[in-house]
Amino acid sequence: MAIxxxxxxxxxxxxETGHVTVDRxxxxxxxxxxxxRRDLTELCERHELTRTHxxxxxxxxxxxxxxxxxxxxxxxxxxxxxxxxxxQVPNGCSLxxxxxxxxxxxxxxxxHHRDLMVVTNNLNVAMTLSAxxxxxxxxxxxxxxHADYALVGEATTDFIRQFKVDMxxxxxxxxxxxxxxxxxxxxxxxxxxxxxxNARRVCLAADASKFTRTAPVRIAALxxxxxxxxxxxxxxxxxxxxxxxxxxxxxx
Numbered sequence: 001m002a003i004x005x006x007x008x009x010x011x012x013x014x015x016e017t018g019h020v021t022v023d024r025x026x027x028x029x030x031x032x033x034x035x036x037r038r039d040l041t042e043l044c045e046r047h048e049l050t051r052t053h054x055x056x057x058x059x060x061x062x063x064x065x066x067x068x069x070x071x072x073x074x075x076x077x078x079x080x081x082x083x084x085x086x087x088q089v090p091n092g093c094s095l096x097x098x099x100x101x102x103x104x105x106x107x108x109x110x111x112h113h114r115d116l117m118v119v120t121n122n123l124n125v126a127m128t129l130s131a132x133x134x135x136x137x138x139x140x141x142x143x144x145x146h147a148d149y150a151l152v153g154e155a156t157t158d159f160i161r162q163f164k165v166d167m168x169x170x171x172x173x174x175x176x177x178x179x180x181x182x183x184x185x186x187x188x189x190x191x192x193x194x195x196x197x198n199a200r201r202v203c204l205a206a207d208a209s210k211f212t213r214t215a216p217v218r219i220a221a222l223x224x225x226x227x228x229x230x231x232x233x234x235x236x237x238x239x240x241x242x243x244x245x246x247x248x249x250x251x252x
Contacts (some may be wrong), residue, residue: 003046005209006031007039012173012184014049014058015147021055077207077231077252078102082109084229084252085169085205091115091134093166096195097125099150099188100171102205104128110135119163121156121191123149145185152187160194168199172206174213179222179241182215189217201226208232222247 006029014020025036040056043049049056082105089095092115097103099122107128110116114134120126121140129135142156170192174182181204183189196202202225211234222228222238223245231252234242242249 004039005212007043009213010036010039010043011048011058014056019052019055019057023054025055074207074209074231078105079109080252081205081207081229081231082106084250085203086110086113088203088227088229088250089113089116089167089169093117094163095119096160096163096165096168096170096199097122098168098170098192098195099148100205102171102207103169106169106205117165119160119165121151121160123151140191142191143187145188150188150191152185152191154190156191157194160191161198163198165199167201167203168195169203169205170195170219172204172210172215172219174215175206175210175222175238176214177211177235177237179238181219181221183217183219184215186217189219192219196220196224203227203229205229211235211238 010020010025022033022036022040026033040049040051044051044056049058078101081102085106086109089110091113094117097107097118097120103122104124107125110129111132113132116135117138118129118135119138119140121142126137126139129137140151140156140159142151143153145152172181173184176182183192204225208231222241225247227248227250228242229250229252233251234249
């Protein structure tokens with residue numbers, strides 16, 4: 001059975017907080033408690049959560065179950081986005097790449113580029129690009145977040161601020177109707193903000209499902225981008241914001 005976007009978000013919440021309840025999930029997603037109980041039952045049957053009284057918890061020692069689910073979600077769309085992003089990256093370019101399953105896909109699409117320098121806090125991106133002998137990979141320091149192999153924290157942010165790169169390719173967890181780019185972990189948000197501030201051009205790589213999701217921490221706004229690569233035409237409000245602020249939109 002395919003995992004739904006709501007179930008992916010439930011896994012993310014459980015990963016971030018350790019425990020979720022039926023009451024709060026029902027209110028958050030505006031669905032019945034019966035629907036949430038069914039979601040939790042399915043996730044527990046997958047061994048991705050453990051049931052508790054009134055809710056569920058992330059299994060102790062679990063390694064990024066939610067992240068693995070996100071990697072499988074919209075895989076074809078992410079691969080199209082990745083190829084379109086890679087076409088915008090010239091050989092000899094310096095790049096920032098942050099954490100995310102879409103940026104991982106972009107890394108795979110860059111395997112045949114030459115003379116790149118990629119600065120990343122994403123161990124998955126670093127390992128992927130290590131196969132490209134024409135790419136210098138610079139890995140930030142920081143605290144390892146076991147859930148998705150991201151490096152986060154003040155050391156990560158300080159390291160990134162040493163650079164001024166040609167282009168940043170960033171992913172986000174959600175896009176608000178007002179154009180806010182959102183994520184869950186404030187430590188990762190600080191890193192993403194440093195990346196955006198220290199790149200000459202910023203490209204957002206995000207599939208259309210990000211417009212149906214929400215997250216609590218603001219990274220930046222659509223108007224701060226130079227380019228947005230996605231898989232479907234934007235909602236009217238987002239399209240208007242991009243047009244108003246000169247953000248190039250590429251539909252993969």
